[in-house]
Amino acid sequence: MPTQIPTPMKQLAAAALALSMLPPVAAAEAELHISRSGSRTLNTAPAQNFTGRVQVEMLHTPDGPERTSAGTVSFSPGARTAWHTHPLGQTLIVTSGVGRVQRWGGAIEEIRAGDVVHIPPGVKHWHGAAPGSAMTHIAITEARDGKAVDWLEQVADAQYGALPPTAAAAPAQPSQAQRLLGDVAPKLAQLTDDVLFGDVWARPGLSPRDRSLVTVSALIAMNRPDQLRSHMSLARDNGVSKDELVETLTHLAFYAGWPNAVTAAGVAREVFANKP
Numbered sequence: 001m002p003t004q005i006p007t008p009m010k011q012l013a014a015a016a017l018a019l020s021m022l023p024p025v026a027a028a029e030a031e032l033h034i035s036r037s038g039s040r041t042l043n044t045a046p047a048q049n050f051t052g053r054v055q056v057e058m059l060h061t062p063d064g065p066e067r068t069s070a071g072t073v074s075f076s077p078g079a080r081t082a083w084h085t086h087p088l089g090q091t092l093i094v095t096s097g098v099g100r101v102q103r104w105g106g107a108i109e110e111i112r113a114g115d116v117v118h119i120p121p122g123v124k125h126w127h128g129a130a131p132g133s134a135m136t137h138i139a140i141t142e143a144r145d146g147k148a149v150d151w152l153e154q155v156a157d158a159q160y161g162a163l164p165p166t167a168a169a170a171p172a173q174p175s176q177a178q179r180l181l182g183d184v185a186p187k188l189a190q191l192t193d194d195v196l197f198g199d200v201w202a203r204p205g206l207s208p209r210d211r212s213l214v215t216v217s218a219l220i221a222m223n224r225p226d227q228l229r230s231h232m233s234l235a236r237d238n239g240v241s242k243d244e245l246v247e248t249l250t251h252l253a254f255y256a257g258w259p260n261a262v263t264a265a266g267v268a269r270e271v272f273a274n275k276p
C-alpha cells in the first residue's frame with residue numbers, strides 16, 4: 001500500500017485536532033511540591049492568642065486561589081489557644097498526647113492521639129493540651145476572604161480547669177510512689193518522685209507517650225506484671241491507645257517470649273476495665 005504524503009493543509013488540520021485533545025497547558029506545567037520532613041520552620045505561637053508554650057509548623061500555606069491551610073500545632077502541658085471562631089470551620093487531627101477541646105457553653109472534652117475534631121463554622125471554642133500531658137494536632141482550616149480565624153478573649157485558668165483555686169489550696173495528694181513504698185523505703189519513694197518522674201520522665205527528648213511505650217515494652221520483656229499494671233495505666237493517660245498496647249504485647253511475644261505476652265494480656269484486661 002503506497003504511503004500517502006499529507007498536504008500542508010491536512011497537517012495543520014491534524015495538528016489542530018491533536019491540540020484540541022490535550023488538557024490545558026497550565027495544568028500540565030504545574031509541579032508537585034514536596035516539603036521534606038525536618039525542612040519546615042517551627043514558630044512560637046503569639047502570646048496574645050495563646051496561653052503557655054505553643055509551637056506551630058506550617059505544613060501548607062494557601063497560594064493563589066487556594067483557601068485551605070494545614071499546620072502542626074504542639075501544645076506543652078497546660079497550654080491552649082484563646083477562645084476563637086473559624087468562618088468556614090476547622091478540622092483537628094490529634095497526632096500525639098492528651099488534650100482538651102471545648103465549645104462555648106459545652107463541656108470540656110478530652111482528646112487523644114488518633115481523635116479527629118471538626119469545629120463547625122462560627123462556633124466559639126478553644127483547644128489545647130491537658131494539664132499533665134503535651135498534645136500535638138494537625139489543624140486544617142479554610143479561609144473566607146483571606147481570613148481563617150477570629151480571635152477572642154483568653155481561656156482563663158478557671159475555665160481551663162487546670163488548677164482551680166480550691167484544688168490548689170487543698171493539701172497535695174501523696175504520690176503513687178509515696179503510697180506504695182513511702183512507709184518502708186522513703187528515700188526510694190523520694191528518688192522515684194524527684195529523679196525518675198520529676199526529671200527523667202519530664203525531659204523533652206522523648207514525648208510522654210513514647211516514654212510510656214518503651215517503658216511498657218521493657219516491663220513486658222522482663223515479665224514484671226506489678227510495675228506493668230501502673231505503667232499500662234499511665235500509658236493510657238499519655239495517649240497510647242488500647243489497640244496500641246495490645247499490638248505491643250502481641251509484637252513482643254516474638255521477642256520477649258509467649259509467656260510474657262500472655263501475662264501482659266492479663267494485666268491489660270485489668271487495666272482496660274478501670275481505664276477503658
Ligand code: MN
Nearest residue numbers: 084090119127
Ligand atoms: Mn480552632
